[in-house]
Amino acid sequence: MNCMSDCDMLLKQVFLTSFAVDDVVLYLDTHPLDKDALNYYYYVADLRKKAVEAYQEQCGPLMNDSVMDENCWTWLQDPWPWEGVCG
Amino acid sequence: MWRYEKRLQYPVNITTPNPKIATFIMSQYGGPDGEMGASMRYLSQRYAMPYKECKGLLTDIGTEELAHLEIVATIVHQLTRNLTPEQVVESGFGPYYIDHTTGIWPQAAGGVPFNACEFQSKGDPITDLVEDMAAEQKARSTYDNILRVITDPDICDPIRFLREREIVHFQRFGEALRITQDNLDSKNFYAFNPSFDIRKPC
Numbered sequence: 001m002n003c004m005s006d007c008d009m010l011l012k013q014v015f016l017t018s019f020a021v022d023d024v025v026l027y028l029d030t031h032p033l034d035k036d037a038l039n040y041y042y043y044v045a046d047l048r049k050k051a052v053e054a055y056q057e058q059c060g061p062l063m064n065d066s067v068m069d070e071n072c073w074t075w076l077q078d079p080w081p082w083e084g085v086c087g
Numbered sequence: 088m089w090r091y092e093k094r095l096q097y098p099v100n101i102t103t104p105n106p107k108i109a110t111f112i113m114s115q116y117g118g119p120d121g122e123m124g125a126s127m128r129y130l131s132q133r134y135a136m137p138y139k140e141c142k143g144l145l146t147d148i149g150t151e152e153l154a155h156l157e158i159v160a161t162i163v164h165q166l167t168r169n170l171t172p173e174q175v176v177e178s179g180f181g182p183y184y185i186d187h188t189t190g191i192w193p194q195a196a197g198g199v200p201f202n203a204c205e206f207q208s209k210g211d212p213i214t215d216l217v218e219d220m221a222a223e224q225k226a227r228s229t230y231d232n233i234l235r236v237i238t239d240p241d242i243c244d245p246i247r248f249l250r251e252r253e254i255v256h257f258q259r260f261g262e263a264l265r266i267t268q269d270n271l272d273s274k275n276f277y278a279f280n281p282s283f284d285i286r287k288p289c
Contacts, residue, residue: 026148062092081093
């Protein structure tokens with residue numbers, strides 16, 4: 001397996017944008033009236049949506065309702081998260 | 088309900104197995120200050136929480152802790168791949184291996200199995216949030232202890248991420264406690280349980 005594939009790059013974007021969402025969500029839970037934080041949430045949530053779409057189109061489903069291959073149940077394709085990129 | 092996303096919250100790619108370190112790190116899976124106790128604590132405490140900010144925070148941090156549980160399990164799994172029987176004996180991994188081979192099972196570093204007494208769900212928002220703040224600090228101390236005895240950057244990197252999240256969660260729970268205390272009024276300045284002692288019609 002090529003450890004520096006396009007899919008690794010696309011997955012990295014999913015990691016980065018998803019973490020930004022995870023972090024600002026917790027902040028907004030305790031600061032629901034912070035407009036700057038809300039704007040940042042919309043900004044990173046949109047980036048995450050695009051990153052997830054780009055990954056899923058090229059590399060396979062991240063969610064089990066996002067299988068796109070009409071001929072193959074790609075949800076089962078390796079690697080699983082615990083196996084590592086080079087597993 | 089929950090939906091599974093087929094990725095870790097933070098990547099783990101360990102190239103060199105190390106079963107001795109695995110016996111240390113597995114404590115953050117099922118040990119006294121581990122991620123299993125953390126996720127069950129917050130997700131269980133939600134039902135007695137009267138304030139919307141705190142209901143949301145317990146849900147979102149509890150969910151993140153499930154992702155941390157998966158990260159810790161992944162580290163232990165990758166540290167115990169492709170072991171020889173000789174490595175098992177020499178590393179001190181033997182007692183775990185005899186009972187679980189290299190399967191993932193929740194126990195403390197010292198072998199004590201996980202049980203629900205690792206956390207409390209007291210039905211009192213002030214009590215629960217103070218426990219939550221302490222829990223985040225205890226988990227942070229455990230990650231500090233782990234970081235002092237590991238040198239492999241493949242392991243240090245995700246452990247540092249998990250440690251940082253404990254600090255962020257501690258901060259957020261502190262804010263949740265402030266919000267809870269701000270909701271107390273002159274009729275309850277002795278901070279009796281605002282979840283049980285104050286009756287609210289449906």
